[in-house]
Amino acid sequence: MMTSATNTGSRARGSASLKHRLAERGVDTKLLLLVPAIVFALLLFVYPFAYGIGLTFQPLAATQEQWGGGLFANYVAFFRDAFIFDSVWITLRLALPAALFNVLVSIPIAFKLRSKFRGKRMLQTLLVLPITLGTVLTAQGLLIFAGRQGWLNRFLLENGIIDQPLQLVNNYLGVMLSLIISGFPFAYLLISSYLSGIDPSLEAAAKTLGANWKQRFRRITLPLLAPGLATTFILTFVLAFSVFPSARLVGDASGETRVLALMAYRAFSEQLDYSMASTIAIMMGVVELIVIAFVFLGRSFLYKGSTGGKG
Amino acid sequence: MTRSTNTFDTLELKNVGRSFGGQNALVDLNLTVRAGEFIALLGPSGCGKSTALNCLAGLLPLTHGEILIDGKRIDVLPSEKRDFGMVFQNYALFPHLSVEKNIAFGLQMRNLPRPEIARRVAEGLALVKLQEQAKKLPGQLSGGQQQRVAIARAVVLEPRLVLMDEPLSNLDAKLRLEMRTEIRRLHQSLGLTTIYVTHDQEEALSLADRLVVLREGRVQQVGTPEQLHDNPANWHVADFMGYRNIVDLEVESVVGDLARVSGRGISIMATLAQPAAVGDTVRVAIRPSDLVVAGPDTPPGRDTVQATVNVVEYQGREFAVEVTTTQGQNLFVHAYTALVPGSTVQLTVDPSRALVYRTSLDGVDAPRELSAVR
Known part of the structure; x- marks a missing residue:
């Protein structure tokens, strides 16, 4: 059977028209469907991105004078200027724990919500609802609820539970809360879909083989879920890493939440230094890529094949 | 091991x-x-x-x-x-x-x-x-x-x-x-x-x-x-066990374990697997392999069923044949020779291999069956 099929194939290649041969390799008029996407990508991503990279090599004279390095003056400044470079750590200190928290907390909730129970739909809606709020709305809500004069502090003060208002916003904690509120629904939705892709009969099988719930989770579910967790971590990390509005609105923009996006914005709007702003933006991408590379390196050691479920 | x-x-x-x-x-x-x-x-x-x-x-x-x-x-x-x-x-x-x-x-x-x-x-x-x-x-x-x-x-x-x-x-x-x-x-x-x-x-x-x-x-x-x-x-178990012919017939007479059941162009002697009285509508179960195609020289009699051949499927050693009685009842038969569609055949069945059941499945005494096996 196999040989005869291959023979027909090679004979066809000999006599078939060019059009047919191209179609066999996926080259046909359907490729035109890709044109809008390619035009968009070129105009709105590739060109501006390349232009931005170009800008980074046109440092202001002042930058060149202060940091040297000629064309690379912006990059020298980025690494040498502690005020800028510390921002990398500040951003990572927010984005990594926020992403980790969102992933870890989503796991048990996704687990629980896999089974059927009363009010499940309601709970799911509540969990996913914050996705519809913009970051600005979330920040505003946080300020009203948890600010120094917010409902929470007023309630606690008036009932004598505390005698000093709690400092929940305009600092690291405020931004962290906003990152969790906006990032958690993503993490939960992704993880629950990964989890529903794992065939429930695998757990049943492990059960009949004598594994208790801890063993079942550690030996069966977690290894099958891990690639999904890594992907989810990366997505929520990227969301958190580019945090901007909440860092300004509910953070401490000149101190502990002086994130890279803010630095780039400042270079552009306050110092009118396009080239430095571009440099910071490019370096944001580089830092993200490094973290993603690490996660994918770890993920490459995991089993990533079929998990037998409804996918 | x-x-x-x-x-x-x-x-x-x-x-x-x-x-x-x-x-x-x-x-x-x-x-x-x-x-x-x-x-x-x-x-x-x-x-x-x-x-x-x-x-x-x-x-x-x-x-x-x-x-x-x-x-x-x-x-x-x-x-x-x-x-x-x-x-x-x-x-x-x-x-x-x-x-x-x-x-x-x-x-x-x-x-x-x-x-x-x-x-x-x-x-x-x-x-x-x-x-x-x-x-x-x-x-x-x-x-x-x-x-x-x-x-x-x-x-x-x-x-x-x-x-x-x-x-x-x-x-x-x-x-x-x-x-x-x-x-x-x-x-x-x-x-x-x-x-x-x-x-x-x-x-x-x-x-x-x-x-x-x-x-x-x-x-x-x-x-x-x-x-x-x-x-x-x-009859449900019979159906599941390969008694492909399940036909609703009427009891004409009962002698001990045997009954004459008829209807739909069929009149045969069958064994009472469940009790039935004269006049009852019963469900008769027969395996295709127990319905025998009689030789061409067999005279049509009281215990033969006359039927027309519909469909013949070759199945290696035998033929699976669908026939229709004079009154339109389809039956499944195994034959050892190729029958010609459209021809008329005489079928016979050993009375012990035609089982008579009540049409209702209620009142099946499962525990009794169980204890009988134990």
């Missing part, structure tokens, strides 16, 4: 029932299983056979009744403490573990010493002849090989009971036959008590020591393959 050491004398299901939101999936299942027995739960889909198996495995809690092993209740134990092996319809192999690690999984959960695990995994692999595939992932195996891994994974624990949930239904016809023999061979060599769920009567008849036929959650009959094959308890 030696015969299981942690065996028991009897496994008893007492009035076991399970309902889903008021819907009864299984009602009053009573069954006593002796050690080493191979029991098949047989029935069409939705009859409660898988529910029964999941209840036994502890994957579904019971809503009624109890399950006892040597008088001790086990239905209160969680699945992982029951020490049963289970083979799933979709195999449920762990896709991220190699064949040998799949087989070792249960042994590792029992915290056995490493050398013993290695030894028993090797035995398990040898048992299902998969030594070559030990390091492969399940996804790299064929369906039949995956099924063998699933069986090895369950039996390597030498469980006190092996549960199999339609293990062959995802395999093609040829493999199914091979695996059927394999399962029978394993059961004969290991002597593991097995409960096997299937909707395939041939599979059940060939594998099991005893069969339990279920319908809509209720036991219809419990018995040995011979009992079920030759003496189905009601």
